[in-house]
Amino acid sequence: MAAESVKETTGTLFVVATPLGNLDDLTFRAVKCLKEVQLIACEDTRRTAKLLNHLGIKRPLISCFEHNERARIDELLDRIDRGESIALVSDAGTPTISDPGFPLVRAAHARGIRVSPIPGPSALVAALSVSGLPTDEFLFAGFLPRTASARRIRLQTLSEQRATLVFYESPHRVVDSLADMAAVLGDREAFLGRELTKRHEEMKRGSLCELARDLGSRVEVL
Numbered sequence: 001m002a003a004e005s006v007k008e009t010t011g012t013l014f015v016v017a018t019p020l021g022n023l024d025d026l027t028f029r030a031v032k033c034l035k036e037v038q039l040i041a042c043e044d045t046r047r048t049a050k051l052l053n054h055l056g057i058k059r060p061l062i063s064c065f066e067h068n069e070r071a072r073i074d075e076l077l078d079r080i081d082r083g084e085s086i087a088l089v090s091d092a093g094t095p096t097i098s099d100p101g102f103p104l105v106r107a108a109h110a111r112g113i114r115v116s117p118i119p120g121p122s123a124l125v126a127a128l129s130v131s132g133l134p135t136d137e138f139l140f141a142g143f144l145p146r147t148a149s150a151r152r153i154r155l156q157t158l159s160e161q162r163a164t165l166v167f168y169e170s171p172h173r174v175v176d177s178l179a180d181m182a183a184v185l186g187d188r189e190a191f192l193g194r195e196l197t198k199r200h201e202e203m204k205r206g207s208l209c210e211l212a213r214d215l216g217s218r219v220e221v222l
Helices: 028-036 045-055 069-081 102-110 123-130 148-158 174-185 208-216
Strands: 012-016 039-042 061-063 086-089 114-118 138-143 164-168 189-194 202-207
Touching: 012 028, 012 069, 012 102, 028 045, 028 086, 028 114, 039 045, 039 069, 045 061, 061 069, 069 086, 069 102, 102 114, 123 164, 123 189, 138 148, 148 174, 174 189, 174 208, 189 208, 202 208
Parallel strands: 012 086, 012 114, 039 061, 039 086, 138 164
Antiparallel strands: 189 202
């Protein structure tokens, strides 16, 4: 495959990390970028509007989420080709990391459009950094399948991994997922973080079975 060259006459697609919860975690560079771009493509316009209102920033917003982002690609990249710069944000954390944005970023590279990261919050790195689990080598596996059978098959493919495994999970499935992890991976040491950087932040260490029992005993799981 031939190397992709970047056009010098277009605008830029900025991939901007936004706070997980605590708005003080937004970087100065991210604020500057959001003020200067011509358009902000966001997962949820209502969520991003609240962030911009907090910052006193007024910029046009356009939705770009799982169910419409492929239909938005040409529209957004055409605008960048005409010289506009666009910021891509998700509801929280870094876009494209188990969040919308990957098809847009990939298409931008294919068209020779400059893609520039504005780094900042990431839930997986935040959790890993305080987990007390080995961080010299880790594998981010994203969300596990919804059904138990598919979930166990996926876990089986990871069972020989020696690296620390990092998952995202829905509050409604986390107890079942922890139990499946223990059954397939063994009752290994684990860490669970939720609502990171927010008022009700919680972090727990223990074995997979211990975490599953603790969460399962609560009236409202997570």
